[in-house]
Amino acid sequence: MITIENLQKAFDGVVAIDGISLNVSPGEVLGFLGPNGAGKSTTMKMITGFIKPSSGRVTLFDHNVQSDPVKAKELIGYLPEGAPAYGDMTAIQFLSFIADIRGIKKPVKEQRIQExxxxxxxGAVSGRPIDTLSKGYKRRVGIAQAILHDPKILILDEPTDGLDPNQKHQVRELIRSLAKDKIVIVSTHILEEVTAVCTRAVVIAKGRVLADATPSELESQSRYHRAVTLMLxxxxxxxxxxxxxxxxxxxxVEVSPDHTGRYTLLPQTDVDLLPLVHELTQQRGWVVDEIFKERGRLDDVFRELTSNNQKENRREVA
Amino acid sequence: MNQIAVIFRRELGSYFSTPLAYVFIVMFLILTGVFTFYLGGFYERRQADLVPFFTFHPWLYLFLIPAVSMRLWAEERKTGTLELLLTLPVSLKTTVLGKFLAAWAFTGIALALTFPIWLTVNYLGSPDNGVIFAGYIGSWLMAGGFLAIGSCLSAATNNQVIAFILTVVVCFLFVVAGFPLVLEAFQKWAPAMFVDAIAGLSFLTHFDAVSRGVLDLRDLLYFLIMIGSWLVATAVVIDMKKAD
Structure with missing residues (x-):
């Protein structure tokens, strides 16, 4: 259980985090979403005890990160932004160092590293110095380091950044499979990732929580929710x-600007358009290449949420 | 396993994973040789001791030790591993101490490798080996003092060059504080107590005593307190500047 209470952080008087409160329970995969500079990484750095909040409190399974840091840090596996690692060590040496620091003893240690x-x-790069590895491998070494001790809390700052589509898929599968009895927090600016792995999405901008819902709830806030898109x-x-x-x-009705015959019909509230449209096309005898009902567009909701917030701020300033 | 030992081993290993360590050791050995035999007049003095060897150590350390200490924290900050290290379940105290001890052991290795000079002087005459041993201890303690200063200043920046220069400057002040020239400049106007205090802060004053074979508790304490305070300062600086 992670409890974050009214977390605030100011850097030299500039407010970066402005009162974030959250509760996260085991089994949840929480995705932090937000524009660059929204405070995602800063929040993660405070949860992991790297930086001190200006005020507020973070408690991890009854261990206060501020007053009981070593115990709290034992619970966490953390992939910091950019997946830093000691470049002069090989992946195996590095993982072995992390295992030693975390006090994982001999037979278990070898087993966990292999795992x-x-x-x-x-496997293919485990004997090479980390400095010589590609960005994707470095990122995966960082994730390996974070899950080595099978932590109760997994915090990953942009885990799929720099990975190719196959590796992205692999890492998402991994996160999903790990998530059963853990708390997982991932930050990302890739929206598809949220629908792919997260059970809960928290949108942050300007250091504040703008939305906290399941990905499908967020999608349903989109004006495209239940819209019908078809190609004629x-x-x-x-x-x-x-x-x-x-x-x-x-x-x-929206039509694609490139004249490919793609139309999107936005419904009035509580109207199920699909059967109506289907009937219409049959009556007219139009050839339909494709027709589907949209779940909603996350990027649209994201833009709406984060740009509204900016407008509000501008008004405050004026 | 003890966490200090884990950090110590990683850090010491990282010195030897680059050619830097070997270059440093070779430079150190060449320079000690040059200073001892040419500038120190080892043979000309016709005395079986290592005074010409130890006399130049403060000056040698002034430039060589900052080269070792500059990367201690600046590199961790630059590559982001600082965040990794400080979010592992280790106390900051342990980390600071482990890293410092590794650097100190490294200079100890370099110092130990000057043993042929000790053998030479024993071959040529019959020196007081107790004095020489005390000299080695004093020299190593002084290296620790330099390193602790370097550790603190390395923690203050992510640029190794800046860390190097700052460390040279601060160490220089601590060395010259005991220099007769500097003390005389103060003697003219400052009260005697103040002059003594400045002389008392100097590496030179304490190192001279130890290298002459006088293992005074006060000199040992001076170096240990020096190391201790600068390491505490290191922890404070890291804690303050973590978010930068």
């Missing part, structure tokens, strides 16, 4: 637009 090397597919072949664009706009239950 994380296997999980993160580091060989239909006059203006004609189609006119007909769609006059359809009952449609609040707005």
């Amino acid at each position: 994380v090397v296997r999980l993160l597919d580091l 072949d060989q239909v006059n664009e203006n004609e189609a637009l006119e007909i769609f706009s006059s359809l009952a239950g449609v609040s707005a």
Whole structure:
């Protein structure tokens, strides 16, 4: 259980974190979302005890990070921003160092190192100095280091940054498989990652929590939630637009600017457009290449949330 | 396993993973040789002792020790491993001590490798080996003092060059504080107690006594307190500047 109470941090008088409170329970995969400089990394640095909050409190399973740092840090596996590691050591030496520091004893130590090397597919490079590894491998060494002691709390700052699509997929699978009995906090600016791995999304901007919901709840805030998108072949664009706009239950119609015949119909509240649209296309005899109901667009919600916040701030200043 | 030992081993290993360590040791050995035999007039003095050897150590350390200490923390800060290290379940005290001890052991290795000079003087005459041993202890303690200063200043920056220069400057002040020239300048106007205090702070004053074979508790305490205070200062600086 992580309890964050009214966390605040100011750097030289500039407020970076402005009163964040959260509770996270085992089994949850919490995704920190936010524009660059929103305070995601700063919050993680305070949870892991690297920097001290100006005020507020972080408690990890009854251990206060400030007053009981060593016990609290034992619970955490942490991948800091940029996955720092000692470049002169080989991956195996580095993992062995981390195991020694964490007090993992001999037979278990070898076993755990082998296990994380296997999980993160580091076998091929385990004997090479970390400095000579590619960005993707370095990142995976960082993740290996974080999960080595099978921590109750896993905090990963941009775990998939610099990985290729296959590796991204692999790391997400890994996070999902680890998440069962752990608390996992990941920060990311890749929105698809949130829907892929997180059970809970927290949007932060300007040091404040703007939204705290499941990814699907967030998606449902999108204006595209339950919208119907379809591709029509060989239909006059203006004609189609006119007909769609006059359809009952449609609040707005968007058409792709590149004239590929892709239309998005936004519904009025509580209207299920899909059957209506389907019926319409059949009546008209239009050839439909593709038709689907959208869940909502996270990037759209994200932009809405974070730019609203900026507008508000501007008003405050004015 | 003891966490200090784990950090100590990693740190000491990192010295030898780059050519830097070997370059340092070779430079140290060449320079001690040059100073002892040419500037110190080892043969010309016709005395079986290592005074010409030890006399130049403060000056040698002034430039060589900051080269060892500059990377202690500045590099960790620069590469971001500081964050990794300080979020592991280790107290800051342990980390500071472990890293310092590794650097100190490293200079100890360099110093120990000057043993041929000791053999030489024993071959040529019959020196007082107790005095020489005391000289080695004093020299190593002084190296520790330099290193502790370097550790603190390295923690204050992420630039190794700045750490090096700052350390040279501060160490220089601590060395010349005991120099007759400096003390005379103060003697003209300052009260005697003040002059004594400045002389008392100097590496030279305490090192001279030890290297002559006088193992006075006060001199040993001076070096240990010096090391201790600068290490405490290191921890404070790291704690203050963590977020930068």
